[in-house]
Amino acid sequence: MNLGRLLIYCGVALIVLGVIVSALSRTSLPLGRLPGDIQWRGKNTTFYFPLMTCILISLIGSLILWLINRR
Secondary structure, eight states, rough: OOOHHHHHHHHHHHHHHHHHHHHHHHHSSSTTOOOOOEEOOOOOOOEEEEHHHHHHHHHHHEEEEEEHHOO
8 A cells, every 4th residue: 555545544534533523522421521530730730631531442442443353
């Protein structure tokens, strides 16, 4: 596969992912606010790490890639 086609496929995948994320943001799905997401507020700083959100996205991505690979 040449580099041009690979870049086109990656661009289309990013557009599809952007549409999905945009559609999910309109629902009441609390991505980024799940139990297990770490948030620490100091006096002048805020540290936020969405641990459970990352794990959930990783599991969904792994499942999708596994299904594609089985085909």
